[in-house]
Amino acid sequence: MNDEQIKKGLRKIVNPVGLVVAKTDDKKDVTTVAWISKVSNDPPLIVVSIAPERYIHPLIEEAGEFVLALLSEEQEALALSCGTKTAYHIDKFDDVGIETQETQFVKGFHIKGAIANLECRVKDAVVAGDHTLFVAEVLAANYDESKRPLIMTNKMGTICY
Numbered sequence: 006m007n008d009e010q011i012k013k014g015l016r017k018i019v020n021p022v023g024l025v026v027a028k029t030d031d032k033k034d035v036t037t038v039a040w041i042s043k044v045s046n047d048p049p050l051i052v053v054s055i056a057p058e059r060y061i062h063p064l065i066e067e068a069g070e071f072v073l074a075l076l077s078e079e080q081e082a083l084a085l086s087c088g089t090k091t092a093y094h095i096d097k098f099d100d101v102g103i104e105t106q107e108t109q110f111v112k113g114f115h116i117k118g119a120i121a122n123l124e125c126r127v128k129d130a131v132v133a134g135d136h137t138l139f140v141a142e143v144l145a146a147n148y149d150e151s152k153r154p155l156i157m158t159n160k161m162g163t164i165c166y
């Protein structure tokens with residue numbers, strides 16, 4: 006079995022697309038993620054898979070919390086901007102002109118226009134191959150029932166994931 010076939014087979018897993026937002030005392034960042042899932046009802050746990058080289062990786066470790074914003078289908082351009090630009094060179098919030106809203110329980114921001122903003126506290130970090138799985142408890146969930154989710158497409162996947 007060749008690697009390309011396995012890669013294409015893995016793209017058959019349907020993933021929603023989101024933004025992870027993390028903030029420490031002196032840094033903040035937002036990055037696109039698709040490798041995300043709910044993993045427990047009680048307590049309510051989710052997992053996000055983040056490569057160690059991502060600018061946001063040490064911010065999540067330091068803050069111990071983050072916001073996972075699940076994007077709506079109108080937000081594909083936002084997903085592509087935050088998933089191709091790099092915080093090593095720019096402030097993505099300013100450069101992309103991201104509209105944010107206040108959080109309740111964790112440091113960071115909600116993303117305006119998302120179908121849901123989940124405020125998360127990290128419970129565990131597990132190295133899984135070339136990514137880290139941040140398992141986090143959801144402390145608050147704000148959502149908009151009128152919007153439809155942005156789903157990872159082959160087109161988006163071939164750009165980056």
Ligand SMILES: Cc1cc2nc3c(=O)[nH]c(=O)nc-3n(C[C@H](O)[C@H](O)[C@H](O)COP(=O)(O)O)c2cc1C
Pocket residue numbers: 022036037038039040041054055056058059060061084085087088089090091092093157161162164165166
């Ligand atoms: C649709 C899409 C989904 C992505 N999903 C993930 C993901 O689940 N985990 C991850 O570490 N990177 C993911 N990325 C890649 C990062 O968002 C991308 O490399 C980003 O530009 C990193 O920014 P940085 O250089 O500031 O860390 C995804 C990118 C796109 C376009």
